Amino acid sequence: MGDRLHTFNGGIHPEGHKAESSATPIRDMALLPRYVVPLRQHIGTPARPLVQAGDKVLRGQPIGAAEGYVSTAVHAPTSGTVIAVEPRAVPHPSGLFDLAVAIESDGEDRAVDFTPLDWRNLDPSALRNRIRDLGLAGLGGAVFPSYIKLNPGAQSIHTLIVNGAECEPWITCDDRLMRERAAETLQGVAIMAHALGVKTVLVGIEDNKPEALAAMAAAAPAGVEVVAVPTRYPGGGGKQLTYTLTGVETPTGGRSTDVGIQVFNVGTAYSLYRAAMLGEPLLSRVVTVTGHVARPGNFETRIGTPLADLLTAAGGANPGAVGEIIGGPMMGFDLMDLAAPVTKAVNCLIVKDPVHFPPRPAPLPCIRCGACARSCPADLQPFEMYWFSRAKDFGKAQSYNLFDCIECGCCAYVCPSHIPLVDFFRFAKSEIWEREQEKRASDQARQRHEFKEFRLEREKQEKAEKFAKAAEKQKEAAAAGPAAAPADPEAEKKKAILQAALERAAKAKEGVTPKNTDHLPPRVEREIAEIDARREQVVGKEGGEG
Amino acid sequence: MLSAILVMAAIGLVLGGILGWASVSYRVEEDPLVEKIDAVLPQTQCGQCGYPGCKPYAEAIAKGEAEINKCPPGGLEGIKRMAELLGVEPPAAEGMEPKPKSIAVIDENTCIGCTLCIQSCPVDAIIGAAKQMHTIIADQCTGCELCLPPCPVDCIAMVVVKEDVTTWKWRxxxxMMKRAA
Incomplete structure (x- = not known):
């Protein structure tokens, strides 16, 4: 299949800038005194924290558990003490804080016992659950939990594509990984193929990485085809690579699994190798540090390493640096805070200099040249989407398939008017998402309100029915008269008891009520007698008691 | 001539019969306009429009009894969409900028468990029982503020929902557009 490659439309040829960081081998980083591990590192629900401040943890110990279906676990990068579970700076375009576990290292780096997975014999669903608990997520950038992608599910997957294209300029972490750890990566690929039950395995690598191509081809077992794909951005996009290798287009709004193809990044394959063969959770990844730094290169970086420390390991920024980018220059975002840590999604840290990253020129009006449409690898019409997004006519923007935009940035790159097209598309997408969210919330509120009204009405009716029943009973009893009365001996008995109690109470009252005429001196008694006699005369009746 | 009249009459009868049958068997139970208007309203059920909920307000709008600018939670955006739906000019709307989204929060130390707020909540978003502490289900709260006045100990406060990583939006x-020379 790899003999005949297909060519997707559009795409661009930006300067590669790969040589800066790809020359040196992957370096290990020294153990740091402090790590910050965010609980939301993947698409989906953030992990549920399992530790609290003061807890002792070991390297590889889970500190966050998968919560819900689309989620995965996170683990302690070293042994030490949890100093806080609180919102911290995270690598996110907003610069907002998110819940994270801060760990102070004890310097011993003791690990929990890792047990390799018996992946050949494990039940597929048990294997997937183990992979979820080992925290595996796609390291290509989307960080989708891997265990879900390893489920062949309803759509039968017939082809596995391993993505080693690494098309973004500056980034070389996959390149170095394939050069140095080709055999291990391919072992991970074998496990993927086993889990998915696929026969065809294609590894796509852009032809600007001859060393990686050679290393992978040399290590590839039978049944795994390593294919050199032409270097053209965004050739490493999942849909683009799928098309290049197989000629199959991913349907609009769908995923490649809809056409029976599953795509994994090479970094994910390597982490799956470590998870299955060594039983080790996803504790570290290769991160490129490049641009305006003293010693650019790739680093085996523990998840949770503060980016400032990573930058220091690369010799620090050269004088005249003007900020940092997380990810590549095409799809990445400006970093707000160097205190933010490396997460599973961070593949590259670029330090910007004014020569390679000049400030964007002020945009000019769109001249309708159509260059954006010709460059679009998703076959969209960016100028149409731009007009409607700018006018906030989101329905129209969506009707031009805004959501098929992969935000690769080709259109903005070629725009002669320097219009930041992708910024408009991201804005429109997040507005539409918010509206959908609001719509769902208001639908739910409507349902709940209607149910409450229904419930109140039902309660009212039930009450009315009860009263009606009681009234009927009473009426019946009255109609039946005394004849019916003895029919209820229980009531008769109760009545008798009540009567007796009342009488007792009356007697007791009489008996107990103290009389103020008792125990009086004889003089007062005499006086009272006189008064009584007089009253008798006046009223002509019996006198009162006192 | 006669046959032409008969044919026309027969066609008329047949078509009339079909129309009559259709009007009975495809009868629209509820006014679809009310549903459409109700879908545009934000469903806070706050009653600020003067009607006891969003649906009654939608019914009033459909009958032409109410103006479309009586819904503060919907804001200007809501008026615009309503005007679009009904094909009318959006009426003037002052002070219609919606408040930032907030939800009610019960101070659980002060709550005496009187259940008055539970009865006033239009969407049953408050959990509690008599003489037991009450609490609000944040996800279900529409921010209508109807629980504030009945509380005898003033233990409910409206808290503005803060932006986090999941609710953050691209701006x-x-x-600056460069001036074309």
Whole structure:
């Protein structure tokens, strides 16, 4: 299949800038005194924290558990003490804080016992659950939990594509990984193929990485085809690579699994190798540090390493640096805070200099040249989407398939008017998402309100029915008269008891009520007698008691 | 001539019969306009429009009894969409900028468990029982503020929902357009 490659439309040829960081081998980083591990590192629900401040943890110990279906676990990068579970700076375009576990290292780096997975014999669903608990997520950038992608599910997957294209300029972490750890990566690929039950395995690598191509081809077992794909951005996009290798287009709004193809990044394959063969959770990844730094290169970086420390390991920024980018220059975002840590999604840290990253020129009006449409690898019409997004006519923007935009940035790159097209598309997408969210919330509120009204009405009716029943009973009893009365001996008995109690109470009252005429001196008694006699005369009746 | 009249009459009868049958068997139970208007309303059920909920307000709008600018939670955006739906000019709307989204929060130390707020909540978003502490289900709260007045100990406060990583939105790109010379 790899003999005949297909060519997707559009795409661009930006300067590669790969040589800066790809020359040196992957370096290990020294153990740091402090790590910050965010609980939301993947698409989906953030992990549920399992530790609290003061807890002792070991390297590889889970500190966050998968919560819900689309989620995965996170683990302690070293042994030490949890100093806080609180919102911290995270690598996110907003610069907002998110819940994270801060760990102070004890310097011993003791690990929990890792047990390799018996992946050949494990039940597929048990294997997937183990992979979820080992925290595996796609390291290509989307960080989708891997265990879900390893489920062949309803759509039968017939082809596995391993993505080693690494098309973004500056980034070389996959390149170095394939050069140095080709055999291990391919072992991970074998496990993927086993889990998915696929026969065809294609590894796509852009032809600007001859060393990686050679290393992978040399290590590839039978049944795994390593294919050199032409270097053209965004050739490493999942849909683009799928098309290049197989000629199959991913349907609009769908995923490649809809056409029976599953795509994994090479970094994910390597982490799956470590998870299955060594039983080790996803504790570290290769991160490129490049641009305006003293010693650019790739680093085996523990998840949770503060980016400032990573930058220091690369010799620090050269004088005249003007900020940092997380990810590549095409799809990445400006970093707000160097205190933010490396997460599973961070593949590259670029330090910007004014020569390679000049400030964007002020945009000019769109001249309708159509260059954006010709460059679009998703076959969209960016100028149409731009007009409607700018006018906030989101329905129209969506009707031009805004959501098929992969935000690769080709259109903005070629725009002669320097219009930041992708910024408009991201804005429109997040507005539409918010509206959908609001719509769902208001639908739910409507349902709940209607149910409450229904419930109140039902309660009212039930009450009315009860009263009606009681009234009927009473009426019946009255109609039946005394004849019916003895029919209820229980009531008769109760009545008798009540009567007796009342009488007792009356007697007791009489008996107990103290009389103020008792125990009086004889003089007062005499006086009272006189008064009584007089009253008798006046009223002509019996006198009162006192 | 006669046959032409008969044919026309027969056609008329047949078509009339079909129309009559259709009007019975495809009868629209509820006014679809009310449903459509109700879908545009924000469903806070706050009653600020003067009607006891969003649906009654929608019914009033459909009958032409109410103006479309009586819904503060919907804001200007809501008026615009309503005007679009009904094909009318959006009426003047002052002070219609919606408040930032907030939800009610019960101070659980002060709550005496009187259940008055539970009865006033239009969407049953408060959990509690008599003489037991009450609490609000944040996800279900519409921010209508109807639980504030009945509380005898003033233990409910409206808290503005803070933006976090999941609710953060890309901002509208503001770039100075270069003047064409």
């Amino acid at each position: 509208y790109p503001v770039h």
